[in-house]
Amino acid sequence: MIPGSDSLKTKKTLTAGGASYAYYSLDEASKQIGDISRLPFSLKVLLENLLRFEDDRSVSVDDIKAFADWVKNGKTSREIAYRPAxxxxxxxxxxxxxxxxxxxxxxxxxxxxxxxxxxxxxxxxxxxxxxxxxxxxxxxxxxxxxxxxxxxxxxxxxxxxxxxxxxxxxxxxxxxxxxxxxxxxxxxxxxxxxxxxxxxxxxxxxxxxxxxxxxxxxxxxxxxxxxxxxxxxxxxxxxxxxxxxxxxxxxxxxxxxxxxxxxxxxxxxxxxxxxxxxxxxxxxxxxxxxxxxxxxxxxxxxxxxxxxxxxxxxxxxxxxxxxxxxxxxxxxxxxxxxxxxxxxxxxxxxxxxxxxxxxxxxxxxxxxxxxVTSSLAGPKRPQDRVTLSDAPKNFSTALDKEYGKGGEAGKRVAVDGEDFDIGHGDVTIAAITSCTNTSNPSVLIAAGLVARNAHEKGLKVKPWVKTSLAPGSQVVTDYLDAAGLTDDLNSLGFNLVGYGCTTCIGNSGPLPPAISKAVNENDLAVASVLSGNRNFEGRVSPDVRANYLASPPLVVAYAIAGSMNINLTTDPIGKDKDGKDVFMKDIWPSNKEIAEVVREHVTAKMFATRYADVFKGDEKWQAIDAGDGQTYRWPKSTYVANPPYFEGMTKEPKPIEPISGARVLALFGDSITTDHISPAGSIKEDSPAGEYLKSHQVPVSEFNSYGSRRGNHEVMMRGTFANIRIKNRMVPGTEGGVTKYVPTGEEMPIYDAAMKYKADNVPSVVFAGKEYGTGSSRDWAAKGTILLGVRAVIAESFERIHRSNLIGMGVLPLQFKDGDSWEALGLTGDEEVTIAGVDKITPRTDVKVTIKFANGDTKEIEALVRIDTADELDYFRNGGILHYVIRKLAA
Structure with a gap:
């Protein structure tokens, strides 16, 4: 940390725990800029950051004064330069x-x-x-x-x-x-x-x-x-x-x-x-x-x-x-x-x-x-809350409206080699997973107590349910062990599978082959229940249509019930040793019982012990020979490769190339997530990424996931826009990463069409609806976009992180104005697109977009440049943020 010039003289000294610390006083600042005592606590953190780094270059006194104006108005349009610790x-x-x-x-x-x-x-x-x-x-x-x-x-x-x-x-x-x-x-x-x-x-x-x-x-x-x-x-x-x-x-x-x-x-x-x-x-x-x-x-x-x-x-x-x-x-x-x-x-x-x-x-x-009442969220968005009592009705509606199988509600099919059948709404994955809940002892202890009570009554998990417990830290294992709950969770199949982010990101692993076969051959809409934070389409498992977020104890209860069609608030979830019905309320612990177990068995010593050697790793990690040297050797690898971003880079940025006669690569609807755009989950054998890996002698069993191969641009660009549930409206009635290559009218993978356009030096653009790029901060959603040759994304609105990432890779984000949309304009994807003046744009100005239709007609619209700040404009003009940093450091 290199502090700034402190023009306002706010630096003071604080004594705590017998030691002295220099700090930048908000109280001193308020004497000069105005009362900031009722500034939100989060903005006080930002204000302190500006006080510490104020240098009259990247941070000015006027930037600091803007916080006093914020208190008066509850908002400001001031742009600041923020440096996290x-x-x-x-x-x-x-x-x-x-x-x-x-x-x-x-x-x-x-x-x-x-x-x-x-x-x-x-x-x-x-x-x-x-x-x-x-x-x-x-x-x-x-x-x-x-x-x-x-x-x-x-x-x-x-x-x-x-x-x-x-x-x-x-x-x-x-x-x-x-x-x-x-x-x-x-x-x-x-x-x-x-x-x-x-x-x-x-x-x-x-x-x-x-x-x-x-x-x-x-x-x-x-x-x-x-x-x-x-x-x-x-x-x-x-x-x-x-x-x-x-x-x-x-x-x-x-x-x-x-x-x-x-x-x-x-x-x-x-x-x-x-x-x-x-x-x-x-x-x-x-x-x-x-x-x-x-x-x-x-x-x-x-x-x-x-x-x-x-x-x-x-x-x-x-x-x-x-x-x-x-x-x-x-x-x-x-x-x-x-x-x-x-x-x-x-x-x-x-x-x-x-x-x-x-x-x-x-x-x-x-x-x-x-x-607050017992709730789930699903079947495909975390904001779609469902009260527990309404869960069967919610799934029934999805079965009809989402999956088009309303007349098949009771359909069940035999599973090869097993003595059970499965049907729509059966829970095939029940996972206690993800950072959302596994940081919280109260819900993990609750899950353990539900398992204990269920175990005592002789309840079992349904045989078609894949169960897993993936805690967020090793401390979880310590307190579950100390409370004597590990054996109870194990008895229901919730054995430890790993410490990491599993089901929530698509690392759920395969369903047992016979169940996967029954699901896919009969087009069943089965479900997962997970204690995670993400349940987007195609994310959890390629075999599972409906995904519901729930608390860890509810995950255990649904594993026992085995179906989304059962109302856990009124229907029995199983039978005890004597054949009597057991209801969820019979095995659910009280808040007092949960709190007592947490208080007794979650200790500071567990944390201190587990984190004493946190960077050391196990014997396997210690045995890795990584070599040394200030630059990397780049061995031949399908996991890690030297990306092409800096090929031909010069010390001064070249002029931005015009976007003229661009082809449409895709037409997307609303709420296209970064999961839809960015490669995630498993790699299909017949996909462009699968074909690439096979051409490098990688067997299908060793494909691993897209996430694990994020260090190799060749794999990742082939998996961009390749999500199994993405819908490109240029090819109606299809799902997956397909498009129409307009010069021939041929349907093909988006990657293949993009490479054809690149080979002909034809730029491409993507059109989308509202909330383009919602979800995780996936940089490959932007990296893959630029590597496919996409020069601009034109959408009705953008999620914050993805818009920033597009600019960071040199892709121009444009926003429709005045109620325009690609649908309202009557686009089919056969059009050519020209964007005027990309070399002269400034933050949040309008540009002219000319659309030439297949019949020769043209339309002109104004679109808002979603480059919001001067720094973002610098990144864009340099071809991306990394180029900007290299040139700045080189200079």
């Missing part, structure tokens, strides 16, 4: 980021400059958590077998990451089998108040970060301001570039009351998600306040903060209070750190009590926690 990565998004860093070193060398200039300037932690797949389940040795398989599949990637750990300064790697990055962050990496030494002084300031995973927001539950960005933006942050952003609007979410008997943190977060999606908070901060916070454990707050991407906000922030200190102590943080957090928060006006005046917000909404 650190960067967090997981391996799916982290591998391509490290690939880019390695490629940037090569590019720097090719420009005749020192490659060592490419080095993280901000601390970076990469947690390997996205590569474990549930190949083995339901047995005592499932964990060991899955880990062995993980190392077999990912040896080349792990060798590369271990090289990076040694080659780059300020870069740490948490090895496989440790936990999910967000839970490791919450339980260990995050400090709430960060410290750094500079010129003999120790500075204290709010812990802040950006992460290459959208659920980075989870740590806002610990009052750490952070959100997900694309790998591209994260790379710029770790290379010392500020993140350009508008001072956000802040929506205040007031909570009153307390959760009723039987309601879980999952039920609460699904309710919050539904409310905030309805409110509309895309691009905004959400900050929680009100007396209800006094009755929420920090783990509950983290669950709510985790799902900010699902409710569309940049982040969901909780201020520092007594509960923050309790959690820091309970997870083994040092006494000196806890003392600093308390002293700093109180000194800076960042401390919340029940008597704290409510901050000023842009807008507010309110929830009485006592009104």
């Amino acid at each position: 650190r960067v967090l990565m997981q391996d799916f998004t982290g591998v391509p980021a490290v690939v880019d860093l390695a490629a940037m070193r090569d590019a720097m060398k090719n420009l005749g400059e020192d490659p060592e200039k490419i080095n993280p300037l901000a601390p970076v932690d990469l947690v390997i958590d996205h590569s474990v797949m549930v190949d083995y389940f339901g047995h005592a040795d499932s964990f060991e077998k899955n880990v062995d398989r993980e190392y077999e599949r990912n040896g080349e990637r792990y060798q590369f990451l271990k090289w990076g750990q040694g080659a780059f300064d300020n870069f740490r790697v948490v090895p496989p089998g440790t936990g999910i990055c967000h839970q490791v962050n919450l339980e260990y990496l995050a400090q709430t108040v960060w410290t750094a030494d500079y010129k003999g002084e120790t500075y204290a300031y709010p812990d802040t970060l950006v992460g290459t995973d959208s659920h980075t927001t989870m740590v806002n539950g610990l009052s750490v301001l952070g959100w997900g960005v694309g790998g591209i933006e994260a790379e710029a942050a770790m290379l010392g570039q500020p993140i350009s952003m508008l001072i956000p609007e802040v929506i205040g979410f007031k909570m009153t009351g307390r959760l009723p008997e039987g309601a879980t943190a999952t039920d609460l977060v699904l309710t919050v998600t539904e409310m905030l999606r309805k409110k509309g908070v895309v691009g905004k901060f959400v900050e929680f306040y009100g007396p209800g916070l006094d009755h929420l454990a920090l783990e509950d707050q983290a669950t709510i903060a985790n799902m900010a991407p699902e409710y569309g906000a940049t982040c969901g922030f909780f201020p520092i209070d007594e509960e923050t200190l309790r959690y820091l102590k309970a997870t083994g943080r040092s006494e000196s750190r806890v003392a600093l957090v308390e002293a700093y928060a109180k000194e800076q006006g960042m401390w919340r009590t029940k008597d704290t005046p409510d901050p000023v917000f842009t807008d507010t909404l309110e929830l009485d926690l006592s009104e």
Whole structure:
């Protein structure tokens, strides 16, 4: 950290825990810029950041004064340059980021400059958590077998990451089998108040970060301001570039009351998600306040903060209070750190009590926690909350309206070699998974108690259900063991399968072959129930149509019931040893019982012990020979390859090429997610990516997932727009990554058509509806787009992260105006598109788009340039953010 010039003279000294710290005083600032005492807590963090880095270049005194104006108006249009304290990565998004860093070193060398200039300037932690797949389940040795398989599949990637750990300064790697990055962050990496030494002084300031995973927001539950960005933006942050952003609007979410008997943190977060999606908070901060916070454990707050991407906000922030200190102590943080957090928060006006005046917000909404009821969300969007009692009706409607099988409700088919049959709505996957819930002891203990009560009554999981338990950290295993609940979960097939992000990202592994065959040959609409945060189409498993988010105890209950057609609130879920009906209420623990088990068995010693050697790794990790050297050797690999972004790069940017006579690659509807765009999940044998791997002698059994191959652009560009559920309206009635190659009218994979256009030097464009790019911060959704030759995406609206990533890769995002849409314009995809003046655009101006129809007619429309800031324009003119950084460092 290199502080700025401090024109306002706000630097002061704070003593805490017997040590002295330099800090930048918000109280001193308010004396000069105006009262900011009722600024939202989240914006106080941003304001402190500007005070610390104010240099009259990237950060001016006028930027700081804008926060006082914000208090008066609840909003401002001011653009600021923000520098987070650190960067967090997981391996799916982290591998391509490290690939880019390695490629940037090569590019720097090719420009005749020192490659060592490419080095993280901000601390970076990469947690390997996205590569474990549930190949083995339901047995005592499932964990060991899955880990062995993980190392077999990912040896080349792990060798590369271990090289990076040694080659780059300020870069740490948490090895496989440790936990999910967000839970490791919450339980260990995050400090709430960060410290750094500079010129003999120790500075204290709010812990802040950006992460290459959208659920980075989870740590806002610990009052750490952070959100997900694309790998591209994260790379710029770790290379010392500020993140350009508008001072956000802040929506205040007031909570009153307390959760009723039987309601879980999952039920609460699904309710919050539904409310905030309805409110509309895309691009905004959400900050929680009100007396209800006094009755929420920090783990509950983290669950709510985790799902900010699902409710569309940049982040969901909780201020520092007594509960923050309790959690820091309970997870083994040092006494000196806890003392600093308390002293700093109180000194800076960042401390919340029940008597704290409510901050000023842009807008507010309110929830009485006592009104929360048992809920799921599905069958394909996390904001579509369903009360538990309405779940069968919800699935029945989906069976008719979504899957066109309303007349087949009772259909059941035999499973080869088994003594059972399956039908529509049967639960084939029941997974306790994902950072959302596995950071929260209350719901995991609840799941264990449901399993214990079910086991005692002799209940069994239905034989067609694939069960799994993938905790977010090893501490979960410790407290489940200590509470004596592991054996009960194992008895129902919820054996440990790995520590990592599994079912929620499509790493659910294959269904048993006989069940998969029955599902696919009979076109059954079967279901999954998972304790995750994502349930988009095609994400969980290619065999499973309907996906429902639920709390871990509900996952266990649905595994026993085995079907979405059963009403768990009124119907029996099974029979006991004596053949008597058992209802869910018979096995559901009380809130008091859950709290007592948590209090007795979740200890600070568990956290301290598990995290003592968190970067060491197991014997397999330690045995990897990664080599050394400041640049990478780039061995022949289908996992890691040197990308082509910097080929022919010069020290000065070349003029932007015009977009003239572009062909339409795809016409998409609303809510196209980054899951639809970016390669994710399994690789099909007959797909372009599958054909590429086979041509490199990779057997189908070793294809692994797209996520594991994110370091190889050849695989990833072939999988862009290739999701099995994506619908390109140029080819009506189809699903999957197909398009029409207009010159011949031939239907073919989008990749093949894109390569034909590129070979003819013809640019291409994509049209879309509302909310283009919702979902995770997938940089490959943008990288794949540019590598396919797409020069512009023209949509009715964009999700924040994806719009930023498109610019970061040199793709122009344009937004329809005045109610225009591709449908209203009557486009079929046969048209040619010309965009005027791309070399002269400025932020948020209009450009003329000329559409030439197949019959020779033309239409002209105005479209809004969604390059929102001057920094984004610099990135675009340079061909992307990485080119900009290289040129700046070279100069």
